Amino acid sequence: MYIVGITGGIGSGKNAVTDHLQEFGITVVDADVVAREVVAKGEPALDKISEHFGSHIITESGDLDRTALRKIIFSDKTAKTWLEQLLHPIIRQSIKQQLHDAASGYAVLSSPLLLETDQHELVETVIVVDASEELQLARTVKRDNSSEEQIKAIMAAQLPRQERLKKADIIIDNNADLESLENQLIKLHTKLSKTAEESK
Template sequence: MYIVGITGGIGSGKNAVTDRLQDLGITIVDADIVAREVVAKGEPALDKIAEHFGSHIVTESGELNRKDLREIIFRDKTAKTWLEQLLHPIIRQSIKQQLHDATSSYAVLSSPLLLETDQHELVQTVIVVDAAEELQLARTVKRDSASKEQIKAIMAAQLPRQERLKKADIIIDNNADLESLENQVIKLHTELSEATHRA
């Protein structure tokens, strides 16, 4: 199975690209969704988190109390490291399995941390969806109803834009309108389908 990795900074339009590819019949494995699945109610990882941090980290309905956990790992670096060491291998294994089970002509791993983690080792081609930083900011503030300060803090924690672009095999420029993005996605899909068909 030929695997393509798609990444981009917050507000770059990564989801718009993967949604369109999904409409075209391509299997999308979204690392953010996998990260939520592995700590869902009844999952072994959730039991380990509760064991480590205390039962208050699980709500009465048996779900992870994300707000409390976020606050703990924000304050305590060792807690963050412990959590990453627990979850990253489980997330990686689940991603690998879902990519392995894909039935489309190629599969996509969509991940905001594709280049910051070892997830890029799972893909043959790295695609970066790129937008100017002021556009990223404006789109995210509108989408998430968040403050500019919150979004800037998230952007500062991500890989710098130029670093991300340097590591890209293919760049999708999302500085214009949706029609421009759509045309680039269709062209990309055609090229990838032809390449995997020839392989």
């Protein structure tokens, strides 16, 4: 299976890109979704997290209390390290399995941390969805109802824009309107389908 990685800073329009590729019938494995799946109710990882941090991080309905866990790991580096060492291998294994099971011409791994983690090792082509920092900020404030300060803090924690672009095999320019994006994606899909066919 030919695997393509798609990443981009917050508000760059990564989801708009992957939604379009799904409309073309392409399997998209979203690392954020997988990260939520592996700590869902009844999953072994959730039991381990509860044993380690205490039952107060489980809600009455038996789900993970993300806010309570976030508070712990933001204030305690060792807690964050422990959690990452538990979850990263499980997430990676689930991503690999879902990509392996894909039935489309090529498969996409969508991940905000594609280049910050070893997830880029799972893909043959890195696509970066790019938008100016002003646009990233404006889109995210509108979408998430968050303050500019919060968004700027998230952007500062992500890989710098120029560094991300340097690591890209293909760049999708998402500084214009939806029509411009769609036109790029039609060409991209044709190109990736051909590359995937040739690599068989």
